[in-house]
């Protein structure tokens with residue numbers, strides 16, 4: 001990122017006459033804290049971690065007893081939520097809670113969290129400082145699988161709701177909380193929740209799910225920042241097949257299946273998808289600009305003027321390039337098995353992560369056009385396809401609440417930055433019923449902690465938990481009372 005800034009500084013004099021737009025970080029919203037202590041919340045989270053709610057794609061019922069026990073624990077731990085929000089079982093595992101608002105004409109809000117966690121990779125158990133399903137509270141952290149992804153979020157959002165109900169909270173707008181049971185292995189629970197809303201002819205005002213987070217040491221600025229995912233990428237794998245004459249390798253034809261496949265893969269990789277700076281990159285730049293010194297800040301505040309320079313810099317790094325275009329990654333190749341026999345067929349799998357500007361259909365058409373000159377080559381979709389949802393707005397009241405509450409729960413002056421996630425979340429299932437989908441976990445973490453998600457020694461800071469409850473209380477009460 002240092003390089004990135006150095007490049008920006010070289011940009012033209014034109015900017016001297018330009019005005020910048022205001023930064024994207026919105027006004028802070030008055031926090032609505034609860035009296036929950038960090039210790040009490042840590043104990044609740046510790047209990048939640050002890051349920052081994054591991055989802056398995058091939059055998060959805062494998063952990064059924066753990067999920068059943070976890071749901072009984074949820075009912076006992078959050079009695080008002082369970083008494084007043086009519087928990088509905090969806091697909092034998094997901095839970096959909098509803099607190100009816102006084103005004104049924106208002107679109108509901110939806111907050112999503114998933115109950116399932118990924119397994120601990122066999123053989124890595126010993127690398128954990130504390131056993132992954134013990135929920136140990138030590139050294140200022142709650143340790144265990146799911147602490148970050150995402151039982152910390154789940155427990156604090158339910159604690160927020162429980163305390164609001166205790167206080168007699170009666171919203172104007174309906175509040176839904178959806179707890180998926182299989183986010184890590186496909187997210188059929190979230191799909192069924194969204195389908196139910198759609199079947200009722202309803203739309204959500206906004207959806208809030210995991211994805212972004214707040215960091216104490218954001219690399220670009222070196223200080224705290226909140227990152228809110230306003231979009232995520234889609235997923236498409238294709239199988240490229242090349243067919244040619246087989247036979248003995250002593251008399252090969254000019255074009256063999258493997259030669260043809262190589263040319264097809266190269267034709268695809270050499271013709272990348274569009275990479276350009278559009279929403280939310282300019283807002284991201286403007287949110288960060290006040291944190292940057294001198295010319296770098298001046299340029300970042302004016303992404304419209306310096307678009308081509310900024311694009312050039314983003315293209316240089318694999319991680320930033322992936323945020324502005326659809327990526328192409330050949331991941332599997334096969335063909336032939338004996339050294340003196342020509343295979344009649346050779347195949348490659350290419351994985352694409354779709355930028356929201358490309359649909360799976362338009363991406364497939366792009367790939368096919370690039371191999372159209374190669375006789376004997378076909379490109380077909382392989383496996384499940386996930387379209388990228390449209391990028392959500394970074395203006396309007398829903399954004400002001402989600403991001404404004406983030407501002408009020410971060411250290412003074414920390415920027416709140418919209419970004420595009422490379423990974424996928426359950427919230428994508430709601431793309432037909434919501435225009436505002438935001439992905440933000442209001443926990444305070446260090447960048448290094450990211451590797452603990454799905455890795456060893458997953459843990460969450462105990463002192464971050466009350467702030468998370470406060471964040472959710474702020475968002476739910478503000479949005480719930482919004483007429």
Ligand SMILES: [Zn+2]
Nearest residue numbers: 149150183210
């Ligand atoms: Zn997750």
